[in-house]
Amino acid sequence: MIAATVVLSAVISVVMVNINWDGQQASTAAPQIDDLLNVMIVISAFVFSVVVVALAYALYKFRAKPGDESDGEPIHGNTRLEVAWTLIPTIIVLFGAGYSWDVLHNIEQREKDSLTVDVFSQQYAWSFGYPGKGNKWSEGEFHVPVDRQVVFYMHAQDVIHSFWVPEWRIKKDNVPGITTAAVITPDRVGTYQLVCTELCGFGHSTMRATVVVEPPAQFRKWVRGLDQTVPAGLMQSIDEATGGQNPTAVGAGGA
Numbered sequence: 001m002i003a004a005t006v007v008l009s010a011v012i013s014v015v016m017v018n019i020n021w022d023g024q025q026a027s028t029a030a031p032q033i034d035d036l037l038n039v040m041i042v043i044s045a046f047v048f049s050v051v052v053v054a055l056a057y058a059l060y061k062f063r064a065k066p067g068d069e070s071d072g073e074p075i076h077g078n079t080r081l082e083v084a085w086t087l088i089p090t091i092i093v094l095f096g097a098g099y100s101w102d103v104l105h106n107i108e109q110r111e112k113d114s115l116t117v118d119v120f121s122q123q124y125a126w127s128f129g130y131p132g133k134g135n136k137w138s139e140g141e142f143h144v145p146v147d148r149q150v151v152f153y154m155h156a157q158d159v160i161h162s163f164w165v166p167e168w169r170i171k172k173d174n175v176p177g178i179t180t181a182a183v184i185t186p187d188r189v190g191t192y193q194l195v196c197t198e199l200c201g202f203g204h205s206t207m208r209a210t211v212v213v214e215p216p217a218q219f220r221k222w223v224r225g226l227d228q229t230v231p232a233g234l235m236q237s238i239d240e241a242t243g244g245q246n247p248t249a250v251g252a253g254g255a
């Protein structure tokens with residue numbers, strides 16, 4: 001039974017860990033999140049294997065003989081077993097919580113020169129404001145410089161949406177009435193897709209935007225070329241969510 005459990009969890013782990021779930025790693029957080037995911041996959045594969053092997057063993061070993069119509073044996077508590085199946089899962093869950101906490105703490109460390117981007121989400125479109133750059137505004141596409149921390153402030157206009165660029169790994173819900181933030185340092189130049197990852201209505205699957213990560217000089221040029229500023233209605237949604245205390249526009253002076 002032990003051998004079967006070990007073999008099954010090894011096979012599942014190898015297959016699952018080798019699947020490229022979210023594409024390239026394009027942010028500093030991506031390797032840490034992938035490691036966390038892989039550790040969780042191995043633990044889950046082990047727990048799954050214990051359950052499946054025990055179930056298969058019990059089904060085979062304790063099956064009724066042909067013609068046996070009697071009731072099963074009445075079994076009362078087994079203290080050792082109950083302590084074990086409470087304690088072991090508790091330890092696993094606490095380990096997972098501690099490890100996740102540590103990863104989240106690492107990837108949310110703020111840097112002084114970070115760039116602020118306001119993210120506006122509504123059924124079924126994204127738009128983006130640059131508070132440090134005169135509130136320049138872009139619809140359906142946003143650019144960020146490579147290798148610089150970006151703090152995204154989320155402002156949902158109607159229902160809950162969720163901000164996710166798979167290659168950056170980090171996901172953040174956009175919740176009406178409050179401002180949530182995602183801290184991301186893109187470290188790979190390229191074009192990616194922002195997808196809404198919270199079922200938000202009929203057009204949910206089409207709610208996407210283009211993400212361009214580029215060298216700082218190109219980014220500055222792109223922002224300068226934007227000819228619109230954030231519309232008053234969207235600015236008002238920031239004020240309402242923050243009681244007039246707009247999140248500090250960091251990065252105002254820099255690139």
Ligand SMILES: [Cu+2]
Nearest residue numbers: 161196200207
């Ligand atoms: Cu959405």
